[in-house]
Amino acid sequence: MLGAIIGDIVGSRFEWNNIKTKDFEFLTHDCFATDDSIMSLAIAHAVLASEGNFDNLGELAVSSMQGIGRFYPGCGYGGRFYNWMFSDNPQPYNSYGNGAAxxxxxxxxxxxxxxxxxxxSKKVTEVTHNHPEGLKGAEATVVAIYMARTGSTILEIRDYINKHYYPMNFTLDGIRDTYEFNETCQDTVPQAIMAFLESTDFEDAIRNAISIGGDSDTLAAITGxxxxxYYGVPDDMRKNALDYLDERLMKILIEFENKYHPQLE
Structure with missing residues (x-):
């Protein structure tokens, strides 16, 4: 959970100023939590509110994303999602944007x-991103997280994603020079997963994601x-990252981690 938030925060200063290298200062005063962190915590809030009965998780996701998101209206939402967030009658809008993942x-x-x-994944995604590619991108991300959390090896995760979701027949070095900003699931999620697959530890995974450019905060959030x-989050990095969250967001994170224990390095 915190891994996605850290990825978002580290990537925040590179979204519109891509850096095609892994050599950069990690958490700086220029970093901030974007809509990726806000919505990740909104989904966590919905999962908590379900109390283990996920039948109405979709409705809870709508309520949480609207309720929490409206406190942070200027965090970088896409136009259609912003309108959805403030709608009195929110409906899915057939999106395949990487906000799903x-x-x-x-x-x-x-x-x-x-x-x-x-x-x-389906329940929290289809309330906005009900396009097949949006649903696919979110599911691939959740599946990779679940497999990483429950003991699958990097090779097993790679093979499963390759078989069921996206071809993993490229390298980050092979795409770095030509990869450009893209907000679709199909051109963000595979690259974000590869950033993890090629990594040696948590920080290296985030650096991999940011090093290819593109939609840096979202790429790194997915990777994170x-x-x-898989790796857990280093304790010192965890402490530094928490400084970027306000009390409302911190409370959700702590409550979620108390129920669904975080991975510690």
Whole structure:
């Protein structure tokens, strides 16, 4: 859960100022929590509110994303999602934007089975991103987190994603020079997963994601959720990252981690 938030915060200063290298200062005073962190915590809030009965998780996701998001209206939401967030009658809008995948990490940490991980992903995603590619991107992210959390190896995760979601037949070095800003799931999620697959530890995974450029905060948020599930988050990095969250957001994170224990390095 915190891994996605750290990825978002570290990537925040590079979204419109891409850096095509892994050599950069990690958490600085220029970093901030964007809509990726806000919505990740909103989904965590919805999962908590369900109290383990996920039948109405979709409705809770709508309530949490609108209720929490409205406290942070200037955090970088896309135009259609912003309108949805303030709508009195919010309806899905057939999106396949990468916002579907950046917010779902809580589902991967809360699920008890792979099938439940897929179900939770669908319930919290289809309320906005009901396009097949949006649903696919979110599910691939949640599945990778669940597998990483429950003992699968990097090779096993790679093979499963390659078989069921996206071809993993590229390298970060091979795409770095030509990869450009893209807000679709299909051109963000595979790259974010590869950033994890090529990593050696949590920080390295985040650096990988940011080093290819593109939608840096969202890429790193997706990568960060998976990397936390596999490696855990270093304690000093965890403490530094918490400084970027206000009391409202911190409370959600702590409550979620108390129920669904975080991965510690």
């Amino acid at each position: 950046m917010r779902v990490s809580a589902c991967g940490f809360a699920a008890d089975t792979l099938e439940e991980a897929m179900l939770l 959720g998976i990397a936390e599930a």
